[in-house]
Amino acid sequence: MTSYLDAVNHRNAATAVSAPNTKRKLDDYADDLSSEYLVSCPVRMRKDQPLPSSPADFHLRSASGASACRSSASSAAACSTSSSPGSAPYAESTRVFGRLQFFVRLLSGGNTLVIHADFDDTVKSIHEKIQVSTGIPVTEQRLIYRGKQLQVEQTLAECDIQNDAGLQLVGRMRSTGYPQAWQLINDMVSEIFVLCKTEYPQPTQRIKKILKEFLGNTPQTDVFKASEYLQIFLLSRAPTALVMLYASPVKANRDCASDSIRLFIVSSKNILSKPIYLQFAPIIIEFCMLLNRAAGTKDPVYCLCRSSLGSIVESVGIGCGVGSDKLLVRMQDIFPFVRELATKISEDLGTSMDSSMGPSETDVRDFIAFMLPVKKVIVDGVASDGKITLPLREERISGRGKYSLCYRDEIKLLHSIFLDLLEKMEHCLKKMEVRLESKEKGETTAVVPGSCQYLAILKELNSIAERFKGAQKIFWEMMRLRKVSFSYLIVRFAKKSDDHHWILKHKEVTNFEARRHLAMLILPEVKDEYEDLHEMLIDRSQLLSESFEYIAHAEPETLRGGLFMEFKNEEATGPGVLREWFFFVCQAIFNPQNALYMCCTNDRRRFFPNPASKVNQLHLEYFNFSGRVIALALMHKIQIGIVFDRVFFLQLAGKEISLEDIRDADPFLYNSCKQILEMDPEIVDQDVLGLTFIREAEELESREIIELCPNGRSTIVTSKNRKQYVDLLIRHCFVTSIAEQVTHFAQGFTDIIGSSELQKSFFQGLDLEDLDWMLHGSETPISVEDWKANTDYNGFKESDPQISWFWKIVGRMTAEQRKVLLFFWTSIKYLPVEGFGGLSSRLCIYKSTESFDRLPSSHTCFYRLCFPPYPSKDIMKDRLNFITQEHVGSSFGTW
Incomplete structure (x- = not known):
């Protein structure tokens, strides 16, 4: 097959990202589609072969000729009929209208019929004369003249049949295993020809019906037969006919062609099994080449075809089709799309920070899809270290440790694409940081425009950089300089479904917010559905042992769905109670008196497994239990006031201890x-x-x-x-003395996170300080001003004396009293590292209608503190002092 590259390389430089293809007007395209395309069509015509001179002369060479070409020498000669090399270019000959004599060479025996007809006779009438003379049914006849099949609706004048000309009769239905398919596609081509000739066409659903029927009859179990069957569509020049219809100046024709091509491309993926669908690639390549020239790279039908091809090459890569010498998709077919998309993305990056538009998701997705097989082919020929050194040697090199230069131009262009896009991305990230600084100052609140595809582009650039020696150093140095904007992209656009290992391996170029976001993406999401929650009813006096029974013996899948918590003989339920349970059960797990963990001498907040934990016969089960609890606390974003020592953290990350x-x-x-x-x-x-x-x-x-x-x-x-x-x-x-304990903790953590690889990735992607902030929370004392700024009022107004008294009383509390009050209010004792602004919602003070002698109450689930309008500051202080006692402040909320 003529490659896509052959058709467009005259417009693209081989060593630089080229300028975009200029979109050609559909109205102007019909006049030259056939003559431009026949030179590089799947059924090749020689360059000296005469070409149609106008749309009226646009006739498709039937694939059945190629089929006959495989079956007999005589039909092969007919298929290759053309003017001889060096002959004068084809032009309109002077016709003497009247009688015309020409010769028709028959299918077998080399016999020839002499036909006399008028110039205005139709090809169909010639078929009928042949049937009278030979008995061959009209439906089984095909006439080839100068390398193209004559359509039955044409007149001899329109076909430009010359006096004494020679025609070849080919019997399609007898030379193919799929006569119905040939008939279907030829009928469709004829229908398109009629539509293009009609001044006021009325397209019907017949073309779409034919296409669906053709796909539906594709062999589904035999790849060889399917490939042969699908070749009928190409050899019949059906893509050319459909694109010609799409290039029509008549809107009805264009709409008909658009709907038909879309239906054909989309239905092929739905109807054909995957191995068969992969054989569809040459047809899509053909559509892409034609539509590119007819409508440009921004045309929606072209984009649909390109994306469909991208999904195929992403699956099958660049490799062989049916037959050992037949490539299904070749580098020459793929690389022009890489060049085209790189050019488009480069231009869009150049304008994205100045408008609300950036590179489109479709363009970036297609670029990544086409890059996948390109990188694989290049890497297959690369030395054992997997790196290409530039500049490339001029001589061809072979042997172990060297790479083949058969794709020299593609390698150079790929490196040029990398440098160009990296430069554009650096410029965009730099401008993004300026905008983010303005946003922090309150000068703008707009989201950074056009940046939603930046992270995907950077990921692909890193993948390209892996192929070139020294390129990754350049890439990650740029990311280090643009750490602020890179981290912003991660927090805003990194999704759970994406692969983030490329970032986790370079955590030094990210900040805490980005690393925490990536870590949370590894953990399961908490579900909201009540019926999916794992229910627990626990006696406070048996907190650790009953919690162990509920968590250690549960199926991991059940725990990943979320938890519902109640304490026995208490009415309170909901998220607030769950937060309270997490805090107290973790305090119990890490209590040194339980001999599971030891605290560090220099930092009593930090813990690591106790080598003597075997005093408890169930100690290993409890380590598994504690691994589950810690993973669940992180999953629920609850700060528990506990942090790990470095020796414990490093072992969970699979690192050595120094x-x-x-x-x-x-x-x-x-x-x-x-x-x-x-x-x-x-x-x-x-x-x-x-x-x-x-x-x-x-x-x-x-x-x-x-x-x-x-x-x-x-x-x-x-x-x-x-x-x-x-x-x-x-x-x-x-290490050795606590190896079993660490292993069981890691297994418990893995039970929640899903796999040991994810468990290691979670800890490897974080610094110890990151985990500190996620588990323990903020290290700074509670700020009353921050507290006040994140509190709303219901029933009270900020100017009410009770509100003024409240904040003055809180301002004079000790640090521990504030923690107890916060815990009473929210079931949170340790704030997120962002302070009150990091909570899931704002706090609220409600005015209650209870008598003044009642203590404040809380609804911890909704961060609500309720109290009546106390008549004096002293009374309010007395009530608040009571609830901020440690033994009172716990479990005082209602729900």
């Missing part, structure tokens, strides 16, 4: 190891320390000697092996 990582967990061991490493080598070698490769561990009130390496008791620590000794000691203390 000396610096144990500083908080065991400062004594850290300092001792530090001294050993920094000590004078001569002193160490004198065995002053008296150390061997052992560790003395105390477990269950007994001391145990553990060898850190084979024959560790007799291996003395020297200046040469002291680094190894420190590494082994740290590994045993903080």
